[in-house]
Amino acid sequence: MTHELTRRDAIAALSAVGASLAGCVAPSTDSDDQADDEADSTLSDHDHETLTAAAEVLYPDDVTEIEPFVERYTTGQTVDRPEHARGIADAVTYLDEYCRAWYDADFAALSAADRDEALRRMDADDADPNPDGSDVERLRYYVINDLLLALYASPTGGELVGIENPPGHPGGLASYQRGPEP
C-alpha cells in the first residue's frame, strides 16, 4: 500500500509550522484554500531539489508524491521566515560540500543508497538538532528534523504510525473520541 502525500498534507504540515498561515488562528480542518502556495520561495531550485532528495531517504519507501509536498511545505515555511530559509540554505551548502568531498557530487545527484550513507557517515543520525550548533547539528535541525516534522505532523504521516490527527495538526475533535478501526 502506498501513502500519497497530498496538497492537504502539505497544508496541514504548514499549519503546524507555517508562516503562510501565521495570523490565521483557527484554520478549518476541511478547507485547504487558505495556504498561499503561490508564494515565492526564498529557497533556490537547488535547495528544493536537495530537500526532496533528502526526504526520499528520510521518508518511508511507500510514501509517494514527495516532491510537490516538500516544495509546497518548504516554500510556505520559509516565505515569512528569512532566518529559517538561511538556515536551510546553509545546511544544503554544507551537505553538498561534504558529498563533493566524499562522493564527488552534490547530495541530490547521489543514489538513494549513497545519500543514506552520506548522512550516516557524517553522524547526522546521532547528531543533536541544534539551530546554533555544529554543521551537522544544524543540518539535523534545518533539513532532517524539518522534513520529519513536515511528514509526521501531517495526516498522512500520522496515519503511517497510527494517528490520523497528530500533534501539530488541527484535525478537529472527532478522532480522539473514536476507537481503533476494527
Next chain:
Amino acid sequence: MSDNPTPGDRADRTPSEGEDVCVIGAGPAGALIAHRLSATGHDVVILEAGPRFDPARRIEQMEDALRPAHSRPDIWDMGGPRDAFTSSGDRHYPLNFTRVKGVGGSTLHWQGMVMRLHERDFAVESRDGVAVDWPIGYEELRPYYAEAERALGVAGASDNPFEPPREHSHPMPAFEPSHSDSIVAEACEALGITTHSVPNARNSEPYDDRSACVGYGTCQPVCPSGAKYDATSHVEKAEAAGARVIDRVPVQRLEHDATAERVTAAVYATPDGETYRQEAREFVLAAGGVETPRLLLLSESPQYPDGLANSSGLVGRYFHEHLFAGTSGVIDRETRQHHVGFNTTESHQFYDDPAAGTDQGIPAADADADGLGAIKLEFRNYAGPSPVQAALTDGEWGDELRERVADRYGNHLTVGALIEQTPRRENRVALDPSTTDDHGNPVPKIHWELDDRTRRTLRRANAIQEAILAELDAEITWQIGPENAGPAFHHMGTTRMGTDPEASVVDERLRTHDLTNLWLAGSSVFPTGGAMNPTLTIAALSLRAADHIAEAL
C-alpha cells in the same frame, strides 16, 4: 528575551498621570482586576515585566515546542539574567519551567484545568488538624466562582458527584470523553471508582469571540487557535475599557509614604535603561507566587526592614505546590493518545477522603485523618511518547523510523494525580544576595522540600493508580511518586491570607495588613492549596478583590 529588545520598539513607557489603580502583573489575576475596575470607570495602568507576545507567532512557537531542540522555557522566552534564580532544599525547583513573564502571564503556557476548590479545602485545620483554615469559606467564594467560569469560559458538565454545590451549569458543554477514557472507565467501574468530566478553560464551542478547539494537541505550552483561555483576553478587554498596559517594565520596588501606611509609587525600569515612578491611589501586586513576595522583600525600607508588608515575617514563607504523582503503563489495546492535548476524565473520589477504600478492590489506607492530603486523579489523553516527538528524537529514518515510532506509539495509558502539599514555614521564597538579575536585584531563592504527609499522599495515589492499571493488566513503564515527584507549577502560599496580622500577610479582602492601599492577588494568598489546579480560584478571588478595591476608590 528581555535583554534583547525588540527592534523598532519605541513604545511610550513613561508613567501615566492621575491613575486610580496601578496593577503590577498582566497574568489572570491582574488582568481580571484591571478589566473589572476599568469597566466601571476607573483609570487603570498595568505594569508588566515581560513583553506583549505577537499572536501571529503562535504557530511558530508550537513548531518549536514540538521540536526537541527547544526546551520548555525557550518557547515563551523565559530564562537568562532577567529570570535568574537559585534553588535550595532537597529537590531542585525548576522555576523557569513553571511560569511565563509577559502579557497573559502563565496562562500563556498553562494546561487550562479549572476546578473549584472543595469545601474541605477552606478548613483543613478544623477538619484534619493540619495547616490553617482560610478566613473565608466556599460559600463566600461561590458566586465569584460562577463569575470566573463565565469570564474564562469553562466547558464542563454537572456530572461530578464530589464537587461542591453549584448554582449554574458551566457556560459551555464539556468535551466528550476520549476513547481511552472508556478504557479506564471500565477499570474504575470494576474497582468502585467514580469518574467524571474535567472542567476545561477551553472552548468546546465558539465563546467570547474565540474559536472552538480544533485539536492541535499542543495545549501545553501553546494553543495556536486561541480556544484555550489565556489572560490576554482580559488584558485586551481592560484596554478596550480604557486601561493602559506598559510592557517590558519590571517593577524594581514599591515606595511608601512617611506614615508607612500607603504605597505611593511603583518604580519600574524600561528596556532603554530609564527608571520611572508610577503613582496611583491603589496598588495591586499580581506578579505570581514568586515575584510578588520577591518584590515585597526588595521593597524594604526603614519602617519595613524585613520587606514591605512583612510585619508578620511571613512574606515568602509557606511556599507550597501541588505534586504530580503518576503511573504509566502499556496495555494490549490501542489507547489512541495525543489526538488532543487536554484531559476529559478525572476522579475526585479520593479528594475529600483519600484514605477511604472501595468494596471492589481499593483497600483503605492505613492512615489517620491528618495523615493524608487531597488527591485528584487525572486520566491523560496524551500518555506515552508523542509520535511527532518520537520521530524527531529517534535517530533513525525511512522505513525503520516508521516502524519504531509505530511500535512506541499506540497503547500507553497514564493515570496522573495532583497531590496536596502541606504548607510549611521552612519552604520559602527568599532573596539570594549572592546572585543578581539584569537590574542588580537579588534573585529569588526557592527552598522547597516535602513533608511526610505529602510523601504518604504520593504513595497513596501511586497505590490507587497501580490498582487501576492492574485491572487492565497493564505493564507498568514508569512511576512518579515520593522519591521523584516534581511540582505541578502552581506557586502558592507566599503571602498568605488570614485575619491575624501576625500570622498572615493579607486580610480576607486581599489587602495587606500593613498598608491600606496595597492589594495582593494570585495564588500567593492561598493559605492552603488543596489539590485543584489553582487558576479558577485565583480568578474568583481576584474578582472578589476587585469589588473591595472599587469600594476603596
